[in-house]
Amino acid sequence: MATEILMPALSPTMEEGTLAKWLVKEGDEVKSGDILAEIETDKATMEFEAVDEGTVGKILIDEGTEGVKVNTPIAVMVEEGERAEDIDTSASKDSAPADDTSDKDTDTAKPMSAQPAAAMPEPEPVEDPEVPEGTEMKTQTVREALRDAMAEEMRGDDTVFLMGEEVAEYQGAYKVSQGLLDEFGAKRVIDTPITEHGFTGVATGAAMGGLRPIVEFMTWNFAMQAIDQIINTAAKTRYMSGGQMSVPVVFRGANGAAARVGAQHSQDYAAWYAQIPGLHVAMPYSAADAKGLLKTAIRGDTPVVFLENELLYGQSFEVPDLDDYTVPFGKARIWQKGDDVTLVSFGIGMKYALEAAEKLAEDGISAEVIDLRTLRPMDTKTVIESVKKTNRCVTVEEGWPVSSIGGTISSVLMQQAFDYLDAPVITCTGKDVPMPYAANLEKHALVTTDEVIEAVKTVTYK
Amino acid sequence: MPAAKSPKKPNTSKEELLKYYREMLLIRRFEEKAGQLYGMGLIGGFCHLYIGQEAVVVGLEAAASEGDKRVTSYRDHGHMLACGMDPKGVMAELTGREGGYSKGKGGSMHMFSTEKHFYGGHGIVGAQVPIGAGLAFADRYLETGGVTFTYFGDGAANQGQVYETYNMAELWDLPVVFVIENNQYAMGTSVQRSTKSPSLWERGAAYGIEGEEVDGMDVLAVKAAGEKAVKHCRAGKGPYILEMKTYRYRGHSMSDPAKYRTREEVQKIREERDAIEHVRELLLQGKHAGEDELKAIDKETKDIVNAAAEFARESPEPSLDELWTEIYA
Numbered sequence: 001m002a003t004e005i006l007m008p009a010l011s012p013t014m015e016e017g018t019l020a021k022w023l024v025k026e027g028d029e030v031k032s033g034d035i036l037a038e039i040e041t042d043k044a045t046m047e048f049e050a051v052d053e054g055t056v057g058k059i060l061i062d063e064g065t066e067g068v069k070v071n072t073p074i075a076v077m078v079e080e081g082e083r084a085e086d087i088d089t090s091a092s093k094d095s096a097p098a099d100d101t102s103d104k105d106t107d108t109a110k111p112m113s114a115q116p117a118a119a120m121p122e123p124e125p126v127e128d129p130e131v132p133e134g135t136e137m138k139t140q141t142v143r144e145a146l147r148d149a150m151a152e153e154m155r156g157d158d159t160v161f162l163m164g165e166e167v168a169e170y171q172g173a174y175k176v177s178q179g180l181l182d183e184f185g186a187k188r189v190i191d192t193p194i195t196e197h198g199f200t201g202v203a204t205g206a207a208m209g210g211l212r213p214i215v216e217f218m219t220w221n222f223a224m225q226a227i228d229q230i231i232n233t234a235a236k237t238r239y240m241s242g243g244q245m246s247v248p249v250v251f252r253g254a255n256g257a258a259a260r261v262g263a264q265h266s267q268d269y270a271a272w273y274a275q276i277p278g279l280h281v282a283m284p285y286s287a288a289d290a291k292g293l294l295k296t297a298i299r300g301d302t303p304v305v306f307l308e309n310e311l312l313y314g315q316s317f318e319v320p321d322l323d324d325y326t327v328p329f330g331k332a333r334i335w336q337k338g339d340d341v342t343l344v345s346f347g348i349g350m351k352y353a354l355e356a357a358e359k360l361a362e363d364g365i366s367a368e369v370i371d372l373r374t375l376r377p378m379d380t381k382t383v384i385e386s387v388k389k390t391n392r393c394v395t396v397e398e399g400w401p402v403s404s405i406g407g408t409i410s411s412v413l414m415q416q417a418f419d420y421l422d423a424p425v426i427t428c429t430g431k432d433v434p435m436p437y438a439a440n441l442e443k444h445a446l447v448t449t450d451e452v453i454e455a456v457k458t459v460t461y462k
Numbered sequence: 463m464p465a466a467k468s469p470k471k472p473n474t475s476k477e478e479l480l481k482y483y484r485e486m487l488l489i490r491r492f493e494e495k496a497g498q499l500y501g502m503g504l505i506g507g508f509c510h511l512y513i514g515q516e517a518v519v520v521g522l523e524a525a526a527s528e529g530d531k532r533v534t535s536y537r538d539h540g541h542m543l544a545c546g547m548d549p550k551g552v553m554a555e556l557t558g559r560e561g562g563y564s565k566g567k568g569g570s571m572h573m574f575s576t577e578k579h580f581y582g583g584h585g586i587v588g589a590q591v592p593i594g595a596g597l598a599f600a601d602r603y604l605e606t607g608g609v610t611f612t613y614f615g616d617g618a619a620n621q622g623q624v625y626e627t628y629n630m631a632e633l634w635d636l637p638v639v640f641v642i643e644n645n646q647y648a649m650g651t652s653v654q655r656s657t658k659s660p661s662l663w664e665r666g667a668a669y670g671i672e673g674e675e676v677d678g679m680d681v682l683a684v685k686a687a688g689e690k691a692v693k694h695c696r697a698g699k700g701p702y703i704l705e706m707k708t709y710r711y712r713g714h715s716m717s718d719p720a721k722y723r724t725r726e727e728v729q730k731i732r733e734e735r736d737a738i739e740h741v742r743e744l745l746l747q748g749k750h751a752g753e754d755e756l757k758a759i760d761k762e763t764k765d766i767v768n769a770a771a772e773f774a775r776e777s778p779e780p781s782l783d784e785l786w787t788e789i790y791a
Contacts, residue, residue, distance in 0.1 A: 205596020
């Protein structure tokens with residue numbers, strides 16, 4: 001009985017990858033454990049092993065093919081007596097991203113579907129005062145933008161260094177620090193032991209001693225071990241010292257839910273750190289903001305909590321092709337103008353806000369979408385000005401509902417724009433539960449686009 | 463408490479002994495005055511006195527060079543005075559006044575001095591240990607040749623981050639002297655009730671860190687050990703641990719009922735092992751100084767402390783604008 005070999009997922013968040021190399025050819029006999037192929041994603045290269053013994057009947061996807069979606073059949077294994085030609089693979093070809101790279105089909109040169117699997121709605125930003133008119137743009141992933149921000153700042157200032165688990169030789173657990181060890185060497189790109197509490201304190205002390213550390217937490221969940229140093233030392237030392245001491249340190253890493261990693265690895269810390277005076281807190285959505293905000297963070301003399309998102313790392317955006325692109329803290333970005341409702345979000349919450357706005361437009365509801373970009377300082381002025389126009393507001397975030405960022409915005413609007421509100425503010429948040437593992441439960445534990453649409457319809461009385 | 467180790471006729475000069483005498487006496491008189499002001503309601507909150515432990519900081523400061531750094535816990539008044547910070551500024555911080563080192567915003571536990579390379583003043587037990595290693599990390603990175611003295615108590619020695627820090631400090635050869643001020647009691651819990659480890663410094667061996675136990679009531683022994691540790695660090699050999707066997711005469715903080723030890727235990731150490739008395743005897747026995755000269759020093763010291771107390775009472779409270787300043791760069 002012939003069996004199809006499917007494109008494997010190398011991580012919980014992988015949706016597509018490159019079939020880099022076949023290590024077997026049609027007709028080869030393989031046994032369990034033999035390496036069949038090398039698969040690459042933007043994070044890693046992995047060897048893909050055979051699970052069963054048999055003969056490679058037919059290779060369906062040629063090596064070098066990019067954008068092969070997870071679970072696409074890539075080869076067929078046959079048993080003794082079977083012939084590859086007898087196997088009907090037409091069904092699988094429908095979902096295969098490409099027929100054959102020898103084919104001159106132009107589609108094969110780029111990702112297979114016009115809409116990449118995990119694409120986010122990406123309307124042109126309406127306002128971006130930091131970018132001069134006529135600036136060239138280049139397409140970059142958030143991951144590349146973050147790396148470039150670090151590399152540029154490290155080139156400009158010898159006291160900037162990166163430390164964290166797997167940042168150097170492994171090239172970053174999520175490949176954000178790819179290439180930095182090669183360029184800057186082991187003195188400035190430092191692998192730490194698994195010691196969050198300790199190395200956070202060491203970095204904080206190094207900042208007090210005249211350096212500009214960037215600390216990568218593999219994820220912010222692990223920074224719970226170190227939260228005392230972040231809050232009690234980094235955030236408070238300037239004040240406690242009567243302004244004598246600076247702690248110019250940036251703490252960065254993946255924040256929030258990824259995919260199917262359970263309760264202890266899926267938590268949004270936006271509201272936690274946004275409460276702390278003495279910290280700056282950034283949570284970018286786009287690659288351009290990730291780059292510009294990180295450069296600002298590294299240069300500043302205030303400790304910064306920089307909340308990234310694993311699911312956004314691989315997303316591509318247009319980034320201004322400037323020598324020194326920075327984004328100021330405390331300035332929201334209006335992603336799209338609208339008249340009927342103000343949608344306020346940040347980080348990956350923007351995905352839901354923009355998707356909802358797109359669908360609402362089909363129903364004739366015009367949403368203004370604001371990306372806060374930084375939560376401390378928070379640009380409530382832009383939100384208030386928008387609400388004065390739309391008279392309605394819905395906030396969107398993945399974090400929990402109690403003491404949420406949305407709750408803060410809601411309170412600010414009630415105190416400063418009460419007379420402009422035609423409906424109570426609705427805060428769309430993650431559900432008030434630990435993150436479950438089951439796929440269907442996880443989806444519901446997070447905020448959903450439908451909930452945002454529903455909330456907008458409620459506040460617009462539609 | 464180990465037996466005194468210092469030889470009867472130490473290899474030291476009159477000037478050196480007088481310097482130690484002055485510095486230790488300043489700390490003791492300052493702390494006594496702080497205790498008084500606390501009783502009068504001029505100092506609030508927590509106030510942890512250093513009385514009894516003076517030889518540790520004075521001996522180690524004698525082993526330090528210009529540019530070396532120090533960081534400690536909340537029992538920090540002695541460390542600040544020993545590294546040359548102004549008693550007026552320290553006392554005015556205790557009273558929460560504008561003239562304090564942190565303009566009244568830090569208090570007893572949170573003072574700093576960029577000028578004297580004093581990095582606090584930390585209120586979370588053990589949190590200063592990775593901070594100290596981080597300061598040493600900066601020195602190594604910037605190749606300054608500096609050494610950081612990182613002080614912590616026997617209580618902090620049971621915190622996990624201390625051992626995370628030991629591991630990294632040795633891994634990266636950081637020039638840090640870990641000074642365990644073992645005053646026998648973590649608040650009200652004696653060392654014997656906290657651990658079965660026979661000694662605290664030996665725990666460094668698990669990470670490859672050398673160290674030794676030192677008679678922390680003998681300023682000369684402290685200084686000698688400090689010099690050895692500093693030499694080790696400056697030679698690029700990584701960290702070094704000094705476990706100072708010392709004793710705190712006063713309570714953990716001002717509100718300590720002291721039920722965990724007997725009055726006799728405290729009295730015995732004061733009488734037999736007092737660090738200041740020890741140097742006083744060396745000065746008198748060695749005929750380096752007469753009673754009159756020492757009395758004059760006592761008076762000078764009292765005058766300094768009284769002036770500091772006066773300044774701390776007279777200095778105005780910080781302006782209300784200070785509430786909102788120095789949170790951000």
